[in-house]
Amino acid sequence: MKNLLKSGVAALALSTVASAAAAEGKVVVYPWFEYMPQELVDKFTAETGMRW
Amino acid sequence: MIDTYDSNEAMLASLKAGGMGTYDVAVPGDYMVKIMAGAGLLDTMAEGELANKGNIAAEWADPNFDPGRQHSIPYQWGSTSFAVNRDVYTGDINNTDILFNPPAELQGKINVLDSQGEVMALAALHMDIPQCSTDRDQLKALNAMLLGAKANWVSFNSDTAKEVLVSGDAAAGMIYDGFSAKAREEGANVEYAFPTQGYIAWMDNVVLLNDAPNRENALKFMDFLLVPENVAQLTNWTRYAAGVEGVAPLLDEALRTLPEANPHEGAGQAVFIDACDEEVQAVYDTIWTNLKK
Missing domain, CATH: 3.40.190.10 (Periplasmic binding protein-like II)
Incomplete structure (x- = not known):
């Protein structure tokens, strides 16, 4: 039950992040090839909820 | 994507x-x-x-x-010059001749960036003429020099500039400093040059x-x-x-x-690319298009 609860909370958290992303929208970036590390893109999304 | x-x-x-x-x-x-x-x-x-x-x-x-x-x-920020595979060529590399008038060991084994501004600016440094020159004789000489040099180039490519050095498909290549460092860190025995004539x-x-x-x-x-x-x-x-x-x-x-990222003492000046005015740019566009044919 505890585990179930935990995964329920996790799922809720995930859906919150997803809806935050939808609410915050996106930024459309036009960079050189191989010039933006994926980890940095992911960090930006995690901090702002925005997608590329 | x-x-x-x-x-x-x-x-x-x-x-x-x-x-x-x-x-x-x-x-x-x-x-x-x-x-x-x-x-x-x-x-x-x-x-x-x-x-x-x-x-x-x-x-x-x-x-x-x-x-x-x-x-x-x-x-x-960074620089653009070229890197040379030291297994192939052991002579002096700090000279733009490596790209534009290469030694026998490197002929036919050179990759050049598909990047008009950088190639033109480095070519101007090689010839000791100003960027965006409108002097007819200088333009003719620049055009002829590039066409002659092209005979020794194997490819025009930017997005594989690192890979061709790592794979050995090119023994020398025009490249950005960080990309050259990555090529070296990926195992290519390459040295990044700081030509005496200057670099970008x-x-x-x-x-x-x-x-x-x-x-x-x-x-x-x-x-x-x-x-x-x-x-x-x-x-x-x-x-x-x-x-x-x-x-x-x-x-x-x-x-x-x-x-x-640490030029040696004999390195030439690091020079930024000039933005030519529109009319002059059209001339350089023509030279470039012709070179790429």
């Missing part, structure tokens, strides 16, 4: 050919920021719109290509495009790219250099002594 480009000129052409209104930000080099601003492609950021603008390093806060940083923020210095910048579909978000993204921790993460990955204060203590120890 995001769109990318492999040269400043390719990016400009795609934006002019209908790309405006699609993207929020792009990452042009110094001279291209000036050209884009002149062409009316860049939006202006009012004072106070970027919360982290004060983080821009003093030496990059008011560049001649974007006075007052009205349209752009620093992304990364550049700064890439994030610009706010006119008609940006998500202008507010673009500003947040630019602010994100002015936070020292984020810029350090970027710089440790690119192996170039940052234009933001507070980044240095967060960089990999190896970056401090990177051979590709």
